[in-house]
Amino acid sequence: MIACKDITKVYINGDVETVVLKGVSFEIREGEFVAIMGPSGSGKSTLMHILGCLDAPTAGAYVLDGNNVANLSDDELADIRQGKIGFVFQSFNLLSRATVLRNVMLPLVYAGIPKHTRELHARKALEAAGLPEDRWTHLSNQLSGGQMQRVAIARALVNNPSIILADEPTGNLDTKTGEVVLGTFQELNHREHHTIILITHEPYVAEHADRIIHIQDGLILEDKKNHHKRTATGE
Amino acid sequence: MTLIDLFEETHSSLTVNKVRTGLTMLGIVIGIGSVIAMISIGQGAQGTIEANIQSIGSNLLLVMPGAQRGAGVQVSAGRGSAQTLTQEDADAISKEVTDANAVAPEVSRRYQVTARGTNTNTQVVGTVAAYPSVRNIEIEEGSFVTDSNVRALSRVAVIGPTVLTDLFGEGANAIGQTIRINKVDFKIIGVTKAKGGSGFGSQDDMIFVPLSTAQRFLAGDTYVTTISVQAKDQESMPAIQQQINDLLLSRHNIIPPQTADFSILNQADIVATAASITNTFTILLGAIAGISLVVGGIGIMNMMLTTVTERTREIGLRKAIGAKRKDISTQFLAESVTLTFVGGVIGVLFGWGVSLLVAQFAGIATSISWSAVALAFGVSAGIGILFGYYPARRAAGLNPIEALRYE
Structure with missing residues (x-):
């Protein structure tokens, strides 16, 4: 459960103040699949950083699972990220020299999960992300783009987070592979009731979500239920 | 983690x-x-x-003529010119400094030495019977210079292993052979054991003769170049050094200690x-x-x-x-x-x-x-x-x- 109330974000660079978010309020309930859509420069990336506890808002409240996390220190934010948030990035950000399993287990290392249970969790997450088992011991740079993104999704799932934040997850993929990845998100949302927030600039991608929050110039332009939800084709 | x-x-x-x-x-x-x-x-x-340094003897004090020099530096040139120590000084030290185990005066200089057509230039040391115990010298064969040799002005010599090799060849039996030092014939009565090392001039490359013989036939005077004094233990060395200093100052009629015509080297100082x-x-x-x-x-x-x-x-x-x-x-x-x-x-x-x-x-x-x-x-x-x-x-x-x- 996420509640954002009047979130503003101002960057100060020398004497120049840039207001990126001008008071954004919304709520996302557990199990929702939300797309945050907007052109570049709209403030959606900044919003994602705040939702992902990578950055703190200048003003306003951000309540995640009942705790206001707006004014925490770096290390406290790291704790929140480790326990409650799973990230999927446009460029995957896998450790290329490590195997798929090790990549997926990495968040558990920092969470202090004992070694023998890590692999169990990782296997479950990889299954949920739909990566064929014969790839699990491959080095991650031996995989295709779609497979890499699935490893990244498994890594996001592995510590059972409250929300999965996907930042342009299909940006580096061709349309067909992108469809597969979006299908994976729909699966996870539908079957396992994961809360998923998809950040994108493409209306086509956003239409795979149940709800679309349209952002422009640091304000919410539109926040509506998606009545024409696309079902991902592909596999 | x-x-x-x-x-x-x-x-x-x-x-x-x-x-x-x-x-x-x-x-x-x-x-x-x-x-x-x-x-x-x-x-x-x-x-x-x-x-x-330890191999030249233990608990050793070296009394030398001339002014105080830096520890460990022997300047050969100064030795012949500064002739202030005599046999009597050595006798007085052995009589009055009771903590001294042994006192060995010596007169040494380099000479050309010949034997049956071969020759070498080496250090010839005129000394007394106490010398081997003071300076850690051991005899390989034969015997060292005795007190009666010294009294009798015997023309006998004890040679180091390097000299033996140089003059007679390695491992040759030299006992009883004659060598000629500065045109004087000496009979070889002993060979010292090899010590190795080269720290303060190899003691293997030396010839030992009776002190009196060296003074009479080689140096032509009664001075000594070094008096080696062995202290009974390390603790007594400073006291003995002081006693020798006082004794020699009074024997040489010198009042201000700075003008002493001798110097005392303490082995501990050299080591330090x-x-x-x-x-x-x-x-x-x-x-x-x-x-x-x-x-x-x-x-x-x-x-x-x-x-x-x-x-x-x-x-x-x-x-x-x-x-x-x-x-x-x-x-x-x-x-x-x-x-x-x-x-x-x-x-x-x-x-x-x-x-x-x-x-x-x-x-x-x-x-x-x-x-x-x-x-x-x-x-x-x-x-x-x-x-x-x-x-x-x-x-x-x-x-x-x-x-x-x-x-």
Whole structure:
């Protein structure tokens, strides 16, 4: 459960103040699949950083699972990220020299999960992300783009987070592979009731979500239920 | 993050670029290796020099004519000109300085020595029967100069093994043969045992004759060039030195002690001086080697900074999935300490090898002390922390958002 109330974000660079978010309020309930859509420069990336506890808002409240996390220190934010948030990035950000399993287990290392249970969790997450088992011991740079993104999704799932934040997850993929990845998100949302927030600039991608929050110039332009939800084709 | 995780992470990141890791480590290997090698050579030299000094006798005081000189420096030129010590001085010392075990006066000078067509130039020492016990000389065969030889002005000689080899060939039987020193014939009655070493002029390259004979037939006067006094133990040496000083000042009618016409060398002083010289030498060598260690450390820092830059995105990702500052800095610190530690181990082995080779081929005795090894390990681990700290801090301080965007 996420509640954002009047979130503003101002960057100060020398004497120049840039207001990126001008008071954004919304709520996302557990199990929702939300797309945050907007052109570049709209403030959606900044919003994602705040939702992902990578950055703190200048003003306003951000309540995640009942705790206001707006004014925490770096290390406290790291704790929140480790326990409650799973990230999927446009460029995957896998450790290329490590195997798929090790990549997926990495968040558990920092969470202090004992070694023998890590692999169990990782296997479950990889299954949920739909990566064929014969790839699990491959080095991650031996995989295709779609497979890499699935490893990244498994890594996001592995510590059972409250929300999965996907930042342009299909940006580096061709349309067909992108469809597969979006299908994976729909699966996870539908079957396992994961809360998923998809950040994108493409209306086509956003239409795979149940709800679309349209952002422009640091304000919410539109926040509506998606009545024409696309079902991902592909596999 | 457990220790095993840390080790695995460190291992996998150091093995990504093996050549770079190896070259960086090489800097530390050379640094630690040269420190170990240099210190072992320095300490070995120190041991050799001290053994050499001890080999001229134990608890020894040397009374010499002429003004006070620097310890350990014998200036041959000054000896003939300053003729102030006599046989009577030596007798007085042995009579009045009761703590002295033995007193051995000597007169020595280099002469050309011939025997049956061969010849050599060597040190001829005129002395008394007490000399071998004072100066640690042992007899290989025959006998040393006796008191009756001295009283009778016998023309007998005891030769060192080097002289034996030079004049008669190695292992020849020289007892009973005649040698000619300064146109005077001497009969050989003994050969001394080889002592080796060359610290204060080899005692193997010497000829010993009775003191009275040397004064009468070789020097032509009654002066002595050195009086060796053996103290009964190390503690009594300062007191004996003082007694000899007072005795000789009064015998020579000298009132202000600064104008003394003799000087007393204390063996302990010589050892101390030599030790301080070799210590300085060791520190100098170690310091020069230490420079390469610092250069190696800078190499580590350079590599770590490059690594941090290269892995900026990875650091951003690690932070995004929950790594704290401490996790990141520990990881990079572990990498640099591993580099220096492994480099240190190899460096110690390398330095050990070098010092063994030096001992083998250059003939310098070397000794590896555990303290030097422990020091090298401590220093290398310390360098890892010192030069790894800044890159690790830099990595830990990265902003995850910017780090993730880094191209």
